[in-house]
Amino acid sequence: MALEKEPAQEIKELTHRINYLNYQYYQNSVSEISDFEFDGMLKRLQDLEDQHPELREPNSPTQRVGGTITKSFKTVHHRYPMLSLSNTYSEEDLREFDKRVRKAVGDNVEYVCEQKFDGVAISLTYENGQFVQGATRGDGTRGDDISANVRTIRDIPLQVHGKDYPGLFEVRGEVFLPLQVFEELNAEREEAGEQLLANPRNAASGTLKLQDSSVVASRKLGCFSYSFHCDKSPFQTHSESLQAIGKWGFKVSDTWRKCDSIEDVLAYINEWETRRFELPIATDGVVVKVNSYGLQEELGFTAKSPRWAIAYKYPAMSAATKLQGIQYQVGRTGAVTPVALLEPVLLAGTVVKRASVHNANEIQRLDLRLGDTVFVEKGGEIIPKITEVDFSKRPADSQPILYPTNCPACGTELVRSEGEANFYCPNEKGCAPQIQAKLEHFISRKAMNIDELGPKTIEQLYKAGYVQNAADLYDLTLDQLAGLERMGEKSASNILKSLEKSKEVAYDRVLFALGIRFVGSTVAKKLAEHLPDIVALRGASYEDLVAINEIGDRIANSILEYFQDPEHVQLVDRLQAAGLKFKSETTPLEMESDRLSGQTFVISGVFESISREELQQLIASHGGKVVSSISAKLNYLVAGDKMGPAKLEKANKLGIRILSEDEFLQMIR
Known part of the structure; x- marks a missing residue:
């Protein structure tokens, strides 16, 4: 029988093994073991670290999934200034740059050309091969310490590979959101009725400054490293350093090239003008x-800026074409979105037939009219957009486009809330596109994942009168399904099996599937963590909801409105009766003491050393109870920074004891 390993030894071995497997998978695209085996090793390491927190290493691979809450980012000074580059858009300027360089240092000059990735610059510091700090550019001299968020980016090694690295060095890189992830994120935001992100760069920048590192981890950021800095560099050239940091575990884009002359540089630029879209x-x-x-x-x-580098920027890809029409699409939330229908035109390697117009304000701002010659651009945006109108080619008899006042699908009068750009169709229970889109959202991969159903089948079921809402799906019979066009008995049986399997889906995904406006998958996870069943969510007050990290006024009000509608309540009841999970499967709370037994607490404000969630956990683990509102029966108000004055006034009026963060922690020590 094998002897059980000491925890310290096992943690060390697991950490080393998982770091190696991560390096093989993310840098060399090699899977040495199955996902199941890898997840088992990671779970074992997580369990050991939970049992022995003093043995957890700062750069443990378990930190990749995040979970740290950062209330504010401290300012750090850059050891080596992060200067910006001078830009040019012309071949002439590049030749002038080459002349200046050769005039200063002679004709024996080599260049390195690299893609200018549209992301967020980041500085990564390592001591003795261990990652110790990640910082934003800031003003070039000082930036924000975002180390907890950086640890979740799998392209960034937490432990450098090999042994030939200096004791202290820095690597610079560009953090980015992959285009596919950006499109998925925007699709999710559109589903939740949230404003779309303008471009991947803004999305990456916003993600890096999120307070919850587990949300950062879920965004799947990438990072291409592009430069090395050290007091005494072991390298003679930039190209040598790129090859070395690649071996050490940093992800270096293979698009860089060494060039012997300015002619080679120009050839590289011309080659990548279209290849970059791949x-x-x-x-x-x-x-x-x-x-x-x-x-x-x-x-x-x-x-x-440095005199030894320059950035050549491609002009935004633009093409002129005719605006043939405007199509108005009705989404799941009732938002009516205009889409420009264009005469097909080649742009950035693809044929463009449609372009984003965003909303009524944009149509008015551009003064769009049917038959106009418009310029369509594909710059940092993924979806082509109309940027301007060629008024010199406008037909003499053109008329302004009048935004519809009624829903193009059901005829209901459109509404627009104060402060919002979009018009909405309020007929959510009778507007066919909204109903079908809600059903499609419910069965989608990130929601209930009912993969045997698809949009075409949903449309057939709706038109046949079999389904009006998600609960109707669980009442479907084999005969109803088999009777649909191009649907055999086997396919019908598979759909019923898929519906049955969906009853195993976790509570947070069921919440997301409900389609509550502004409740995307990340918000649904937060709700499930803090309000662990549907009873708690239905009974939550506005104060309960906004007390949850990253749940703001708009989301809280949307949830309250949703459960005030009797039809929504009935829908949830039917889904619950069908067997869907409306309760989190969490591990039982470990009781540390009964020191706070019988005591009630309200938590308000922001805390320095602990999150509100951790405070709630501590109170519960010592036998206390957290409540949402202040009343005469309340024992304590735990007050943090930026606490609402109304709560403070009410607590003082009722003579309730107010505890600071330190005073509360002293109570349970």
Whole structure:
């Protein structure tokens, strides 16, 4: 019988093994073991670290999934300034740059060309091969410490591979949101009735500054590393450093190239003008650097940028075509979105027939009219958009486009809430596109994942009168399904099996599937964590909801409105009766003491050393109870920074004891 390993030894071995497997998978695209085996190892490591928190390493692979809550990001000073590059849009400027370089250091100059990825610059510091700090560019001299969020990015090694690295060094990189992830994220936001993100760069930048690192992990950010910095560099050239950091475990894009002359540089730029659209990340140009570190030092810097590098930016891809019509689409939330129908035109390697117009305000701002010649652009945006009108080609008899006042699908008068750009159809229970879109959302992969059903079948079921809402799906019979066009008995049976299997889906995904406006999958997870069953969610007050991290005013009001509708309540009741999960499957709370037994607490404000969620957990684990409102029966108000004055006034009026963060922690010590 094998002897059981000491926890410290097992944690060390598991950490080393998982780091190696991650390196093989993410850097070399090699899977040495199955996902099931890998997940088992990671779970074992997580369990050991939970049992022995003092043995958890700062760069443990378990930190990849996030979970740290950061209330504020501390400012850090860059050891090496993060300067911006001077930009150019012309071949002439590049040739002038080459002349200046050769005039200063001679004709024996090599360049390195790299793609200018449209992401967020980041500085990564390592000591003795261990990741110790990740920081934003900031003003170039100082940035924000976002280390907890950086640890979730799998392209960034937490432990450097090999042994030939300096004791202290820094790597610079560009953090990005892959185009596919960006499109999925926007699709989810559209489903939740939220404003779409403009482009992947803004999305990546916003993600890096989120307070909850587990949400950052879910966004699947990537990072291409592009430069190395050290007091005494072991490398002679930039190209040597790129090859080395690639071996150490950093992800370096294989699109870089060494060029012997400015002609080679221009050839690279011309080659990638169209090839760049094949990449999984948006790019907007090429960075040209002098390869030799010795020559870089000789050339030096201006006040704002290095003299040994320049960025060539491609002009935004634009094409002229005719606006043939405007199609108004009704989404799941009732938002009526205009889409421009264009005369087909080739743009950035693809034929474009449709373009985004966003909303009525945009039609008015551009003064769009049918028959106009319009310019369509594909820059940092993924979806082509109309940027301007060629008024010189406008037909003499053109008329302004009048935005519809009634729903194009059901004829109901449209409404627009104060502060919102979109018009909405309020007929959510009788507007066919809304009903079908709600059903399609319910069966989607991130929701109930009923993969045997699809939009075409949903449309057939709706038109046949079999389904009006999600609960109707669980009342379907074999005869009803088999009677649909192009549907055999086997396919019908598979749909029923898929519906049955969906009853195993976790509570947070069921919440997401309900389609409550502004409740995307991330918000649904937060709700399920803090309000662990549907009874708690239905009974939650506005204060209960906004007390949850990242649940704001708009989301809270949307949830309250949803459960005030009797038809929504009936829908949830029917789904619950059908067997769907409306309760979180959480592990029982471990009681630490009964020190707070019989005591009630209200938590309000922001805390320095602990999150509100952790405070709630501590109170419960010591026998206390957290309540949402202040009353004469309340024992304590735990007050943090930025607490609402109304709560404080009410607590003082009722003579309730107010505890600071330190005073509360002292109570349970």
